[in-house]
Amino acid sequence: MRDTWYPVLESKRLGRRPVGITRLGRELVLWRDARGQPVAQDAACPHRGADLSRGRVVGGCLECPYHGMRFAADGACVRVPCEGKARPIRADLRVKGYAVRESLGLVWLWWGEHRSELPPLPWNHELPGVGAGTCTATLTWNVPFARVMEGNLDLHHFPFAHRRWALGMGTWLDPYTARLEGDVIHTHGVLREDDGKPWDGRSGFAAEIKVLFPHLVLARFGGLTQALIAATPIDAEHTWVVFRYRNGLPIVGGLVAWFLVRSELWLIQPEDYALLRDSAPRHPSREDFHLVRADAGIALWFRLYERRLEAQPR
Ligand code: FES
Ligand SMILES: [Fe+2]
Known part of the structure; x- marks a missing residue:
């Protein structure tokens, strides 16, 4: 079912290391940016397809384990080590991302058309959170x-x-x-x-x-x-x-x-x-x-x- 917020991971499972999951038929990597906000992207590195969930988070970016290219939370490649710092990075070297939110101890992923304004999380005030009891x-x-x-x-x-x-x-x-x-x-x-x-x-x-x-x-x-x-x-x-x-x-x-x-x-x-x-x-x-x-x-x-x-x- 498209155009739905799906819970995809318990918040407590997402710490400093990237996590690889399959949801909705996609191989995804989840990680936290410098502000601690969750990020969800396709797990296959756009360079040559290595599994980004085996990489690490460095300076608020996700670093591929294969050749060390780094991707920002918005998907842009910000570093290609083998090319040197001075060389401009091709603009199409991007990893596809998904809108995610965190609430009630869960990471939710928007599965559907991208819109400038996404609907609120479903039943957010009705569902039990992670508090006492x-x-x-x-x-x-x-x-x-x-x-x-x-x-x-x-x-x-x-x-x-x-x-x-x-x-x-x-x-x-x-x-x-x-x-x-x-x-x-x-x-x-x-x-x-x-x-x-x-x-x-x-x-x-x-x-x-x-x-x-x-x-x-x-x-x-x-x-x-x-x-x-x-x-x-x-x-x-x-x-x-x-x-x-x-x-x-x-x-x-x-x-x-x-x-x-x-x-x-x-x-x-x-x-x-x-x-x-x-x-x-x-x-x-x-x-x-x-x-x-x-x-x-x-x-x-x-x-x-x-x-x-x-x-x-x-
Ligand atoms: S496959 Fe990711 S940097 Fe080469
Ligand atoms: Fe039952």
């Missing part, structure tokens, strides 16, 4: 982006896919609502015992999942726990996922968030991963599914996805 982890999955988002919108898999941890959780998703407001899919559901009666307003496991299309998920469980899940395509087959829990309990909130993140990493996510990785086809459209009422949020996501893909230049 939060814990963050990242995953690299061999699962295409759309499949990851499909999994994020799924509530009724829980008592089956995670049956070992869902002791006593009901299998009936009722009530369940999914609606679209602009680019936001709102879903709310209660998993409870299938007693055939109207919901009493209390029983069962209630969850609220909001997705800012295409890639940001904000989930709420009970009154105190909030989860952010953000997915960024690495390439057509792989996805980078960052998830963050925030718990509002005084003093122990951070510990609860840590515990929730660890249980996701060690217990829950491996189960989701195995199922999503092996689901067929790997790149489904809505026609490949036989969706039921409890999949209404997923249906909305795929509707937006297919519409956007059609509108986008290939």
Whole structure:
């Protein structure tokens, strides 16, 4: 999906050394300029293609490990050691760069047409930051982006896919609502015992999942726990996922968030991963599914996805 801000790296992973990552099908190098601002550029050196992420940052510029050419944050080559300092540098010797911003402990990259004024970071005031009561982890999955988002919108898999941890959780998703407001899919559901009666307003496991299309998920469980899940395509087959829990309990909130993140990493996510990785086809459209009422949020996501893909230049 073009014209979107994607989180691409945790801020704390970007220090003095350049970092090489693949996101959105591109090999990128991330580094910090003299003011500490993040910079994202194509990882292939424009001279003869060496991997710039193996270079170093010198004097606020990125130095290629192969012949020592230096590139400024704006992409211009500012030094070609083998030519001597006096010789002018050809103007087309530039590395392509991408707009990046840093917020909420994440580096965000603008994937789309360059504009003089870029839109603000999505949901910047709504997403949990890195303060007290939060814990963050990242995953690299061999699962295409759309499949990851499909999994994020799924509530009724829980008592089956995670049956070992869902002791006593009901299998009936009722009530369940999914609606679209602009680019936001709102879903709310209660998993409870299938007693055939109207919901009493209390029983069962209630969850609220909001997705800012295409890639940001904000989930709420009970009154105190909030989860952010953000997915960024690495390439057509792989996805980078960052998830963050925030718990509002005084003093122990951070510990609860840590515990929730660890249980996701060690217990829950491996189960989701195995199922999503092996689901067929790997790149489904809505026609490949036989969706039921409890999949209404997923249906909305795929509707937006297919519409956007059609509108986008290939
Ligand atoms: S390949 Fe980078 S300086 Fe030669
Ligand atoms: Fe799951």
